[in-house]
Amino acid sequence: MPGWGEVVVGVVVLVGLFGVVVQVLPGALLVAGAVVVWGVVTGGVVGWTVAVVSVLVTAAAMVGKYLLAGRHLKRAGVPGSTLVWGGVAGAVLFFVIPVVGLVVGFVGAVYLAEWVRVRRAQPAWRATLAAMQATGLTILVELAGAMLVTLAWLVGLATS
Template sequence: MAPLAEVVVGLVIVVGLVGAVVQVYPGGLIVLGAVAVWGVVTGGPVGWTVLTVAALAVLGAGVAKYLLAGRYLTRAGVPGRSLLAGGVLGVVGFFVVPVVGLALGFVLGVYLAELARRHEQGAAWRATVVAMKATGLTILIELAGAMVATGAWGIGLLLTR
């Protein structure tokens, strides 16, 4: 692959890593897409091995984040409808309050749903904190998968020189 094309792939990977943290777009999949383009164009054992490692890391992280966060929320007794309320208000907040509206809307949505369900402010807030921790866990897992894919790409770059 031409050096300029590798720089473009690297920039797309950086965009994907940012997406894995901010969770506004699918960062892990963007990283995987960039690495896939590099792997296919580079070809050979190195290109295909890097692509395989990246795909396993990103897709494995995608599965793991839902399983682990779901288990965490189930143990804490936070139902899916509370998360749905948080998601809906998060989307509304994204458009109403620039930059921080998504997070504020999510927290407010989960809190209000849990308050309506439990009728106690302390219990509703504890459930909201659990939901925020679960969200943080999913961010870390997705970022870890994207970082492994990025590391595989970096090693692949070194091996193809």
């Protein structure tokens, strides 16, 4: 791959890592996609190995984040319907109040859905905190996966 192509891949990887943290872009998919393109274009043992590792690590992170978050929410007693309400409200408010609306909508809708379900403020707030913790877990797992993919790309870049 020419030098300018590797710079473009690097920029997409950085944008993807930013997207993982901020949660407005499909960050892990951007990182993996850029690295896979690099691997395919570079070819050879190194390129294909990095591409395969990237796909496997990204898939493992995607599965792992849902398993960890689901287990955390199950322990806290937060039903899936509450998260659906939070996700829908977050998506709608994202367009009403750009970027900040995602967080405001998610937190507000989770609290409201739990308050309607249990009719008490304290358990509703505990469920909201559990949902925010689960969201943080998913971000950390996805970021770890994206960082491993980035590391694989950097090692491949150095050895190719």
